[in-house]
Amino acid sequence: MAARAKPKLAVWKFSSCDGCQLTLLDCEDELLAITEEVRISYFLEATRKAEKGPYDVSLVEGSITTPHDIKAIRDVRKNSKVLVSIGACSTAGGIQALRNFASVKDYSRAVYAHPEYLDTLTTSTAISDHVRVDFELRGCPINKHQLLEVLGAFLNGRKPNIPQYSECVECKRNGIVCRMVAKGTPCLGPATQAGCGTLCPGTDRGCYGCFGPAEGANTAALAARLAHLGKDDGEIGRLFRTFNANAEAFRKESQSHG
Amino acid sequence: MPGVDDPKTVTAALDMAGLDALIAALAERGYRVIGPMVADDAVVYDEIASSADLPAGVGDEQDGGRYRLRARGDGALFGYTVAPQGWKRLLHPPRQKMFAARRQDGGFAILPPEPAAAPMAFLGVRACELAAIGIQSRVFGDEAAGDPGYRGRLARSFVVAVECAEAGGTCFCASMGTGPQVEAGFDIRLVELAGHDRHVFLADAGSAKGAEMLSGLNAPPAPEADRAEARRRVSAAAGAMGRTMPAATARRLGEHAEHRRWADIGKRCLSCGNCTMVCPTCFCTTVEDVTDLKGEHAERWRTWDSCFSIDFSYIHGGAIRNEVRSRYRQWITHKLSAWHEQFGTSGCVGCGRCITWCPVGIDITEEVQAIHADGKGR
Ligand code: SF4
Numbered sequence A: 001m002a003a004r005a006k007p008k009l010a011v012w013k014f015s016s017c018d019g020c021q022l023t024l025l026d027c028e029d030e031l032l033a034i035t036e037e038v039r040i041s042y043f044l045e046a047t048r049k050a051e052k053g054p055y056d057v058s059l060v061e062g063s064i065t066t067p068h069d070i071k072a073i074r075d076v077r078k079n080s081k082v083l084v085s086i087g088a089c090s091t092a093g094g095i096q097a098l099r100n101f102a103s104v105k106d107y108s109r110a111v112y113a114h115p116e117y118l119d120t121l122t123t124s125t126a127i128s129d130h131v132r133v134d135f136e137l138r139g140c141p142i143n144k145h146q147l148l149e150v151l152g153a154f155l156n157g158r159k160p161n162i163p164q165y166s167e168c169v170e171c172k173r174n175g176i177v178c179r180m181v182a183k184g185t186p187c188l189g190p191a192t193q194a195g196c197g198t199l200c201p202g203t204d205r206g207c208y209g210c211f212g213p214a215e216g217a218n219t220a221a222l223a224a225r226l227a228h229l230g231k232d233d234g235e236i237g238r239l240f241r242t243f244n245a246n247a248e249a250f251r252k253e254s255q256s257h258g
Numbered sequence B: 001m002p003g004v005d006d007p008k009t010v011t012a013a014l015d016m017a018g019l020d021a022l023i024a025a026l027a028e029r030g031y032r033v034i035g036p037m038v039a040d041d042a043v044v045y046d047e048i049a050s051s052a053d054l055p056a057g058v059g060d061e062q063d064g065g066r067y068r069l070r071a072r073g074d075g076a077l078f079g080y081t082v083a084p085q086g087w088k089r090l091l092h093p094p095r096q097k098m099f100a101a102r103r104q105d106g107g108f109a110i111l112p113p114e115p116a117a118a119p120m121a122f123l124g125v126r127a128c129e130l131a132a133i134g135i136q137s138r139v140f141g142d143e144a145a146g147d148p149g150y151r152g153r154l155a156r157s158f159v160v161a162v163e164c165a166e167a168g169g170t171c172f173c174a175s176m177g178t179g180p181q182v183e184a185g186f187d188i189r190l191v192e193l194a195g196h197d198r199h200v201f202l203a204d205a206g207s208a209k210g211a212e213m214l215s216g217l218n219a220p221p222a223p224e225a226d227r228a229e230a231r232r233r234v235s236a237a238a239g240a241m242g243r244t245m246p247a248a249t250a251r252r253l254g255e256h257a258e259h260r261r262w263a264d265i266g267k268r269c270l271s272c273g274n275c276t277m278v279c280p281t282c283f284c285t286t287v288e289d290v291t292d293l294k295g296e297h298a299e300r301w302r303t304w305d306s307c308f309s310i311d312f313s314y315i316h317g318g319a320i321r322n323e324v325r326s327r328y329r330q331w332i333t334h335k336l337s338a339w340h341e342q343f344g345t346s347g348c349v350g351c352g353r354c355i356t357w358c359p360v361g362i363d364i365t366e367e368v369q370a371i372h373a374d375g376k377g378r
């Protein structure tokens, strides 16, 4: 094979906690291999060196919450051949999208001594609400193996193997005994996209929906089951309103409770 | 392969020491012994070392979408019904590497396969589970396109079946004609009698391998009274099942493709795929190719898939089963009707797992009953 020029990788941050970018640094064993295959051109969390675009692959973390973000994400898009949004903030607006259901004015008055210095939007939204995105990698935070899979797929010109079916499929493959059936623990797994590696069901907890709605999620039927298990309307609404509160299926479900 | 020959031997009575001798003899012959044990609020099948690992005195309550362990009040080791997942996990693993390859001279070279894993001995296989293994071995046993992996694993396995003395809450094997009597497909069949004064396991051989193993244990013959008691319990279990499958309608679901019940199910079903994952006969897989970052090493993996995923029906241009109702209909129409044409039997053995482990308790027997009762069903 002819030696290929190392593709340039950039990692961007918008409104977020940095957890997803950290996942890249967390790829300890594979990090060396990554740096052999790509040129890390822009990744402030890892290095101060910042090269100019265009970039071959941009990983974008975080949601759009300020007028400045809107301008910045357009620049990133313009300078990137492939743009992959990573994590619940960038694919759905993140936990900060709770503002979409409340008044930002009230929030900022409660939190800041001088809210007048803030220049913020009234909503927190996904990257794909503003620019074209080539792939959305879900999770709060993203899963390291899935990140490597997506990078490997783009570097090798193949389709990433990232399923969109429910977390239950992952539970069953991993041999986890269903928490909801065997214990009555409320679980969002049947409506949540697989990918976390059964972190919660594997440690005796119900799924919190970190990977966002599964394809065709039937949230209404799940909500009815949660009620049957003893959750009241307010609790059901709050279950759907966390890291992926603004993902359409979860947003609609939470709005029909409490 | 279990069940290929049927030597007539006398029923032996194993006591607890005899059962342990059986487990030890299997381990000694190089088998990984898999049996029931309590883990994660359930009786699951996993590697065991002795009878001490077995779920003594543990039973289960099962209903649609609900499973709980309960204390039986006796010392029975096989007093539960079926585990959340069956032996499918072991014979048809959720993830299998088909091959690995390395880039070489402008092409690629297939790497040598990994050595086969140790043979397995299954302790506590129920009648419905034996039937399911029989079905999967037909599915994977096609002469032209068989699956050497599945057939090899089964051929090298040692099967110790245990007849059910009680029906579980969601069982309907009697109406599928697959149990609770264990008739074929085993190396050794056990019936447990856990009384106040004595605890024995009546043992019969079902193959030459089983007969040879049993005779090595030097257990005394079982008295006729014990054998009569065992028969009585098994037929009581057969009569105690709360669910039945309307056979004729189940066979002809294809004639009811536009029944309004499907839309009704579509509202309740989560399309989560649990039913297909736990079903001991569901065999569908998808194939994924993975590469390392460099593109030097590639692997092909086969993983369990489900007709409840949208990608499953993806053909050029899009998926053809976009609605939940059509996915559920596809699942049970294949399982209960089309399976007959394809493999010569129903694809359902009546184990009840899809009912118990459905998070919303959708009941395959109830859905077919509803279509049946409508008068359109015959
Ligand atoms: S524990 Fe939750 S995610 Fe896992 S199978 Fe049960 S309902 Fe599905």
Ligand code: SF4
Pocket: B275, B278, B279, B280, B281, B282, B335, B347, B348, B349, B350, B351, B352, B353, B354, B355, B364
């Ligand atoms: S369809 Fe349900 S009851 Fe029938 S074999 Fe499968 S899991 Fe068991």
Ligand code: SF4
Pocket: B268, B269, B270, B271, B272, B273, B274, B275, B276, B308, B354, B357, B358, B359, B360, B361, B362
């Ligand atoms: S029938 Fe139950 S287990 Fe099967 S996909 Fe629907 S909700 Fe999930």
